[in-house]
Amino acid sequence: MTSAVEPGPRIGIIGTGAIGGFYGLMLARAGFDVHFLLRSEYAAVSERGLQLNSAVHGALNLHPVQAYANAADMPPCDWLLVGTKTTGNVELAPTIAQVAAPGAKVVLLQNGLGIEDDLREHLPESLHLLGGLCYICVHRSGPGIVEHQAMGRVSLGYHSGSATHDAARRQAIVEEGAGLFREAGIDSQAMPDLDQARWHKLVWNVPYNGLSVLLGANTSTLMADESSRELIQGLMAEVVQGARACGHEIAPGYAEQMFNMTERLTDYWPSMYHDHQHQRPLELAAIYARPLAAARAAGCELPRMQALYQALSFIDRRNG
C-alpha cells in the first residue's frame, strides 16, 4: 500500500515532545511531508509510531514516522517547527541551521519573551525566524505518546530575516505558516506584532505555570480556592501592566477571558509543572526574567511577578 503525499513544503519538527508531536502528527495526517527529529524517544517512535490521544480529535496514530536520531540524516526542510524547551535554544542553533533549506522558515513554538532575540544571532541570516504561540493543553504520557486535553490554536508572528523590512512579504510568510496549520485542521492566525502576541500569552503563562510549581496544584485546584484566584488575577493584572509599559495594549477583558477559559479546563497541569517533576530546568528566563526586565526598562515594577520569579528561581536551583 502506498500513501498519497501532496506536493508542498517539507516540514521538520525539532523536538518531538508534546507540542512537536501534536502539531507534527496533525500536519503529517493532513498529507504534509513531515520529518521528526528525536533524541531519547527515537527507538520507540520508529518502532511504534506517534500516538495522539485527543479529547478533541479522538485517538490518532502516525506510523510509520519519518523519524531521525541525527539532524545530519534529515533532508533540508522549508519549515522548521521548534517545540523544545527555551532553555536549550542557543545550543540548538547549529542543529536548526543544519536542517534548514535555504530561506527556510523557523518557527519557535515556545512560550516567553525575547527568545527569538537570543537565538537570532546564532542562525544564518538567510533564515526567517518566526514565533508561534500555542494555546493548547497537551502533555507527553510516554515515549511517542501525546495526551491532548483541549484547544490547539496557534498564533504566528514574524520576528526577523530578509523580510524584516518588507511588510507585505512578512505578512505573506506568516499567512503561509498559518495556512499550513489550518490545512491540518488547526485554528491559526497571523499576528502583526510578535512581541504583542507573546505578552498576550504571558497573561496565562505567568500565573498558571509558576503557581502550578509553587503550590503543587493543577488548574482546577488553583481555580477552586478564593486566595489562589485572587493571586492569579493579581499576576494577570501585572502582566497587562507590563505589556502596556512596553507599548503593547492588551484589550480590557482579555485577562478575564483567559481566567474564565481556565475555569473550564479540567485538572490541567501546565508544562512547567511537568518540567519540575522531571527535574528539568524551568523556563524562568523566557517567562519571567525577560518580561520583568523589559517592564523595568520601561519604568514599570511588577512586584507580584517578581516575587513569584524569585520563589521559582529558589525552587529551580534546589531541584537541579
Place this chain on the structure above:
Amino acid sequence: MTSAVEPGPRIGIIGTGAIGGFYGLMLARAGFDVHFLLRSEYAAVSERGLQLNSAVHGALNLHPVQAYANAADMPPCDWLLVGTKTTGNVELAPTIAQVAAPGAKVVLLQNGLGIEDDLREHLPESLHLLGGLCYICVHRSGPGIVEHQAMGRVSLGYHSGSATHDAARRQAIVEEGAGLFREAGIDSQAMPDLDQARWHKLVWNVPYNGLSVLLGANTSTLMADESSRELIQGLMAEVVQGARACGHEIAPGYAEQMFNMTERLTDYWPSMYHDHQHQRPLELAAIYARPLAAARAAGCELPRMQALYQALSFIDRRNG
C-alpha cells in the same frame, strides 16, 4: 529538702509549648512562683518535669512542675503569660479570665498585629492587657521538652486596661513585667508603643515564617540563595513601608540588621513551619491579614506580602 520560694507575684503560664515552657521554666528557676496550664502534655510534664536544652543556658530541668490540666484548679495569678497560638485567642478568653487575679496583667507572648484588639472585648475590664514580642529561636522537640537555639529577648508594651489613660502607671506596669524577665536572666525592655513594637517584629516574621512554609526551607537554606535573599529583602521593605503608612517609623538599617542577624542563625525552622508540619492552622490573620488591612486602610498596598499571604492561605486550607 525544701526549696526557698521568694515572695513575689504569682505567675501563670497559659500554653506550655516552646515559648511558655522556656519563659516559665526560666522564671521558675529564678525563684518565681510559676504555675503551668497544660493540655496534651500534662501527664508527661507532671511525671518528668520540663526539660530545656539551651544552646545559651545549657541543659536545665524543672521538676516537680506546678502543672495543671484544668484552669479551675489553678490559683489566681498576678501575671499571665500566654504562649498559645493566636488562632485560639478568643476561645481562650474564659480560661484567662478564670485564672486571673483581680487586676492581673495578661501578656500575649505572640506574633502579629491586632491580636490584643481581638481578645480585649472578651476579657474583664479589670485586667491589664499587654503584648510581648519574643526574639527567640525555640521549638518543642517532645512533650515537655524545649530546644532553645538562640536569643531570648522580650519586648513588652501596654495595650489596654485601667491604666490606659495613665501614662505613668502604664509605664510602671510594663517596667514591672520587664523586671520579672530580667530577674530570670532574660533581656527585656519596655516599649512605649505596642503597635510599633509589633510592626518591628513583623519585619522578621513576614518573610521568614511564610517562606519557610512556601519553600519548605529553614533560615540557612533561605539565606544561602540569591533569589530567596532578594525576596526576603523585598518583603522586609514592604513591612517597613506598611509600618510607615500606619504611623510607625522603623529606623533605617533595622531591616538590614534583622537580615544580618538571621544570617548567623543555624538551620532555624520558624514556628509557622512547625505549625504546617503538624497540620495546625497557620497564624495568617495575625501576621499577614491584619497588617495588610491596616496598611491598606492607610492607603498603602503591599503586593509581595499580599501575594505571599494568598499563597499561604491556599496552602493552609489544603493542609487543614
